[in-house]
Amino acid sequence: MELRQRYEEDLYHVRGALGWTALLGSLAALALLPVLTPGYFLYTASLIAAHAVIAIGLNLLVGYTGQISLGHAGFVGIGAYTAGILAARLGVPWPAALVGAGMVAAGFGFLVGIPALRLTGPYLTIATLGFGIAVNQVLTNWEWLSAGRAGLFLPKLTLAGTRLPDRAIYYLYVIVTLLLIWGAANLVRSHVGRAFVAIRDSDIAAEVMGVNLTVYKTLAFAVSAFYAGIGGAMLAYLLGFLEPQMFTLFESIYYFSMIVVGGLSTIPGAVLGAALLTILPQQLAGLKQYLPLVYGATIVFVMAVDPLGLYGRWLKIKLWFKTWPF
Amino acid sequence: MALLAQYLVGGIAAGSLYALVALGIVLLYRTSRVLNFAHGDLATFGTFLAFAALTSAGWPFGTAAAAGLAATAVLGAAFFFLIIRPAKESTLLGKIVITLGLALVLQGGIAVLWGTDTKIFPFPLSDTRVYGVAGVVVSQLSLGSVAIGLALMAGLYGLVQHTRLGLAMRAVSQDATAAQVLGIPVKRIFALTWGLASGLGAAAGILLAPVTLLDPFMMLDPFLKGFAAAVLGGIDSMPGAAAGGLLLGVLESLFAGYVSVRFKTTLAFVIIIAVLIVRPEGLLGQEYKRRV
Numbered sequence: 028m029e030l031r032q033r034y035e036e037d038l039y040h041v042r043g044a045l046g047w048t049a050l051l052g053s054l055a056a057l058a059l060l061p062v063l064t065p066g067y068f069l070y071t072a073s074l075i076a077a078h079a080v081i082a083i084g085l086n087l088l089v090g091y092t093g094q095i096s097l098g099h100a101g102f103v104g105i106g107a108y109t110a111g112i113l114a115a116r117l118g119v120p121w122p123a124a125l126v127g128a129g130m131v132a133a134g135f136g137f138l139v140g141i142p143a144l145r146l147t148g149p150y151l152t153i154a155t156l157g158f159g160i161a162v163n164q165v166l167t168n169w170e171w172l173s174a175g176r177a178g179l180f181l182p183k184l185t186l187a188g189t190r191l192p193d194r195a196i197y198y199l200y201v202i203v204t205l206l207l208i209w210g211a212a213n214l215v216r217s218h219v220g221r222a223f224v225a226i227r228d229s230d231i232a233a234e235v236m237g238v239n240l241t242v243y244k245t246l247a248f249a250v251s252a253f254y255a256g257i258g259g260a261m262l263a264y265l266l267g268f269l270e271p272q273m274f275t276l277f278e279s280i281y282y283f284s285m286i287v288v289g290g291l292s293t294i295p296g297a298v299l300g301a302a303l304l305t306i307l308p309q310q311l312a313g314l315k316q317y318l319p320l321v322y323g324a325t326i327v328f329v330m331a332v333d334p335l336g337l338y339g340r341w342l343k344i345k346l347w348f349k350t351w352p353f
Numbered sequence: 354m355a356l357l358a359q360y361l362v363g364g365i366a367a368g369s370l371y372a373l374v375a376l377g378i379v380l381l382y383r384t385s386r387v388l389n390f391a392h393g394d395l396a397t398f399g400t401f402l403a404f405a406a407l408t409s410a411g412w413p414f415g416t417a418a419a420a421g422l423a424a425t426a427v428l429g430a431a432f433f434f435l436i437i438r439p440a441k442e443s444t445l446l447g448k449i450v451i452t453l454g455l456a457l458v459l460q461g462g463i464a465v466l467w468g469t470d471t472k473i474f475p476f477p478l479s480d481t482r483v484y485g486v487a488g489v490v491v492s493q494l495s496l497g498s499v500a501i502g503l504a505l506m507a508g509l510y511g512l513v514q515h516t517r518l519g520l521a522m523r524a525v526s527q528d529a530t531a532a533q534v535l536g537i538p539v540k541r542i543f544a545l546t547w548g549l550a551s552g553l554g555a556a557a558g559i560l561l562a563p564v565t566l567l568d569p570f571m572m573l574d575p576f577l578k579g580f581a582a583a584v585l586g587g588i589d590s591m592p593g594a595a596a597g598g599l600l601l602g603v604l605e606s607l608f609a610g611y612v613s614v615r616f617k618t619t620l621a622f623v624i625i626i627a628v629l630i631v632r633p634e635g636l637l638g639q640e641y642k643r644r645v
Contacts, residue, residue: 095446097453142630148445149388153584154629157622160577164619276573280453287450316464323457330451331440 084254098159136252368602374579393576429551
């Protein structure tokens with residue numbers, strides 16, 4: 028086992044030669060992916076990037092802060108529609124629409140965070156579930172705002188007037204996702220991240236230790252919703268079309284399963300879960316009717332047998348090799 | 354005036370079914386501290402079983418419905434003992450996630466077994482045969498479902514408040530360990546509670562099936578309404594759940610009648626959020642306290 032002697036060593040994101048190899052290796056793989064794989068996979072990869080952003084945000088809220096949200100599709104929908112309305116109706120360029128989507132979603136996250144101050148456990152679950160369904164209902168019925176079931180079409184992503192090719196969109200999405208991963212990793216190791224974890228482990232104890240619950244709980248919701256909003260905007264631009272039924276309770280559960288399967292309260296786990304649950308439905312396209320069954324069984328299996336998820340399993344394997352032969 | 358009475362009657366008919374769903378949720382939460390997100394899908398499964406017994410096997414309605422209820426009860430108890438209790442992750446979050454997973458499994462299983470197309474559920478009471486009293490029109494079906502719903506609620510109340518079994522159930526819900534020490538067979542009470550709650554859900558499903566038609570997602574909306582009703586009345590209070598269900602049904606019906614039909618479902622969740630902010634323990638619930 029490695030020995031850490033200074034506080035700074037505990038803060039490093041990447042440790043040792045193995046860590047650097049893994050990081051640079053995955054960056055190289057991401058950079059070379061368009062060369063090595065067929066064209067249609069780029070679309071899947073961009074979709075994974077958008078889902079990963081959503082999953083990381085959800086994991087900050089559920090995994091790190093311990094606040095259950097079953098209404099995350101609501102935040103994703105708010106982000107997607109903000110980007111859609113800004114881009115399609117007001118002609119705002121995409122970088123501003125992306126940031127705007129994140130900010131508007133974060134605003135709603137802050138608002139949902141306020142009742143969350145008084146609610147814990149099952150009550151919070153129900154309140155967030157209600158929020159998600161309310162957003163879906165408003166998007167469906169308030170046609171002036173959302174164009175309802177007719178759908179909202181987004182302009183293509185452009186740079187200086189020319190349309191971006193799929194490969195450029197892929198690189199753009201990877202860069203945005205990497206920036207957000209970096210942001211989340213920094214947040215988690217800072218005093219804010221430790222305050223989140225303290226709230227998860229025991230909010231009363233955290234308050235006694237001087238963690239301001241009002242600030243940090245609403246902050247957790249706002250940051251998580253910010254990620255969901257950006258992820259939603261990425262989804263919106265990728266698909267080019269928005270419809271209220273894209274943001275239902277099922278999607279909330281889908282995002283939730285990503286972090287459960289990948290690993291709660293780890294960032295690589297969220298990315299892993301997002302990748303797996305994006306690729307799996309595409310590979311099982313012929314068995315579409317079995318999809319909910321497979322999702323459900325996977326969630327139950329992971330929670331009943333291996334609650335730390337895939338990434339937790341990987342950490343255990345790594346530990347086994349590090350401490351071998353003991 | 355007649356219009357108002359009509360809305361009230363419609364609201365009570367819908368509300369009594371919400372109350373049945375809410376009672377199941379409350380029963381489970383009180384006893385085992387599990388918020389069962391699979392409650393609605395269990396009910397759907399039971400309804401489909403009854404449907405299969407009725408149409409494929411050709412059983413008479415009473416037998417088929419009873420078989421559906423019994424099978425759902427067994428399945429509910431099996432869930433608790435085979436999956437939720439032995440699960441490694443026994444935090445609140447873990448249990449919620451597991452029941453969500455079970456809900457997906459059931460929903461997917463129903464879709465695979467019976468398909469996703471809507472089916473007509475043959476029911477002995479008619480939706481089109483109506484009775485008129487002082488200008489208010491009630492269908493035979495909603496009259497029947499209100500009667501059955503109220504009878505089931507009264508039966509449950511009698512069971513929990515006036516029998517030794519009910520006393521044991523209340524003891525277990527207060528403190529399972531202390532109840533065990535006093536010689537109450539806690540495991541059997543858990544099994545019974547899960548069975549009873551799931552059966553109540555299935556009863557609501559069978560009563561709803563002729564109105565909503567049969568499909569794998571038929572219980573999603575009533576389940577969410579039941580949830581809202583349980584929160585409204587207080588998630589650990591059984592009279593609260595019944596009152597919450599009826600109140601929600603009436604409010605919804607009035608809202609749909611006088612304000613907007615389209616935002617009817619949104620109302621339930623606005624009510625939940627408002628109740629949770631103002632009075633998180635619900636109308637009839639105990640104040641929420643926690644030991645540090």
